[in-house]
Amino acid sequence: MNVTTGRSRSPLHPAASSLYVPFDCEITAVSELTANEKLFRLRLADGASLGHLPGQFVQVSLLGWGEAPISIASPPTRDGYFELGVRRAGSLTGAMHRLAAGDVLGIRGPFGRPFELPRLRSQDLLLISGGCGLAPMRSLIQYCEDRREEFGRITILYGAKSVADTLFKEELAAWESSAGFACSRTVDGVGDGDCYSGNVGLITSLIPPLDFDAGRTVAVIVGPPVMYRFVIAELKKKGLPSERIVVSLERQMRCGVGKCGHCTIEHLYCCQDGPVFWLNEVEHLRGAL
Ligand SMILES: Cc1cc2nc3c(=O)[nH]c(=O)nc-3n(C[C@H](O)[C@H](O)[C@H](O)COP(=O)(O)OP(=O)(O)OC[C@H]3O[C@@H](n4cnc5c(N)ncnc54)[C@H](O)[C@@H]3O)c2cc1C
Numbered sequence: 605m606n607v608t609t610g611r612s613r614s615p616l617h618p619a620a621s622s623l624y625v626p627f628d629c630e631i632t633a634v635s636e637l638t639a640n641e642k643l644f645r646l647r648l649a650d651g652a653s654l655g656h657l658p659g660q661f662v663q664v665s666l667l668g669w670g671e672a673p674i675s676i677a678s679p680p681t682r683d684g685y686f687e688l689g690v691r692r693a694g695s696l697t698g699a700m701h702r703l704a705a706g707d708v709l710g711i712r713g714p715f716g717r718p719f720e721l722p723r724l725r726s727q728d729l730l731l732i733s734g735g736c737g738l739a740p741m742r743s744l745i746q747y748c749e750d751r752r753e754e755f756g757r758i759t760i761l762y763g764a765k766s767v768a769d770t771l772f773k774e775e776l777a778a779w780e781s782s783a784g785f786a787c788s789r790t791v792d793g794v795g796d797g798d799c800y801s802g803n804v805g806l807i808t809s810l811i812p813p814l815d816f817d818a819g820r821t822v823a824v825i826v827g828p829p830v831m832y833r834f835v836i837a838e839l840k841k842k843g844l845p846s847e848r849i850v851v852s853l854e855r856q857m858r859c860g861v862g863k864c865g866h867c868t869i870e871h872l873y874c875c876q877d878g879p880v881f882w883l884n885e886v887e888h889l890r891g892a893l
């Protein structure tokens with residue numbers, strides 16, 4: 605897909621009769637990530653694969669509660685299921701948090717431009733996420749875990765507001781002790797009762813001590829809007845050009861397939877031209893970051 609010459613049509617999943625009609629997926633497991641975030645494991649009716657790539661999202665719906673875009677948190681390399689990390693934010697996600705294994709969700713997708721894996725292969729990767737951004741990033745991290753030989757050095761940086769808000773704690777601990785990754789995390793602040801001896805401070809504080817080769821490193825950033833400008837500024841100080849920085853952007857979405865115009869960033873449709881962009885494609889656009 606080329607963001608300057610036009611957008612491609614999202615391929616239709618075999619289980620879907622139309623881009624606009626949801627197909628059923630059964631929830632096979634629900635686990636608590638934090639007090640406000642849950643991980644849903646889902647299975648298509650026939651156990652078929654969703655056919656997604658890391659960085660893509662699905663439109664999730666429940667009759668009577670609406671529809672919302674949710675990033676896919678697991679990689680295509682893990683067969684038979686896909687996972688969604690969901691923060692309780694409003695109508696649909698509130699209703700989802702009351703569901704259990706055996707319940708069924710409507711799904712449209714997968715939609716959106718994924719991380720460009722051919723351009724990431726053989727590069728050193730700096731995977732930087734904040735808050736809920738670790739859910740989509742996890743899809744890429746687990747993909748790299750399963751195809752470790754395809755990539756150079758991989759450094760994972762993660763920042764959460766507090767220890768209680770930290771997502772995927774066990775997986776972070778596993779990545780920290782894995783020979784395949786360097787992994788550092790931080791929390792904005794520590795409470796009195798917290799059992800935590802790691803970094804305290806904003807995620808930007810993890811970047812200056814890093815030693816990386818700006819000529820063979822690609823940084824991928826997924827997080828809350830406020831994070832991007834500051835993280836990008838730190839990366840630029842280390843000599844990383846915009847052509848080597850990838851961002852995943854969130855916009856209000858309705859159709860998810862380039863028809864309704866709710867998600868535009870100037871001439872771009874975030875649902876189809878994104879949500880993943882190379883920084884040089886969007887940094888000059890008003891309101892992009
Ligand atoms: C590409 C993409 C990927 C995403 N991935 C994820 C993900 O992986 N996990 C995740 O948890 N979220 C994700 N989101 C965000 C998620 O889609 C939104 O949080 C979505 O709005 C939730 O839907 P909802 O029906 O639960 O919330 P809504 O009911 O739409 O509410 C969302 C917010 O709007 C406020 N609100 C609603 N109605 C009003 C009103 N009338 N006046 C004022 N405020 C109002 C609510 O209080 C709440 O803060 C993603 C978004 C995008 C675009």
Ligand code: FES
Pocket residue numbers: 856857858859860861862863864865866867868873874875876
């Ligand atoms: S969500 Fe409808 S055009 Fe992007």
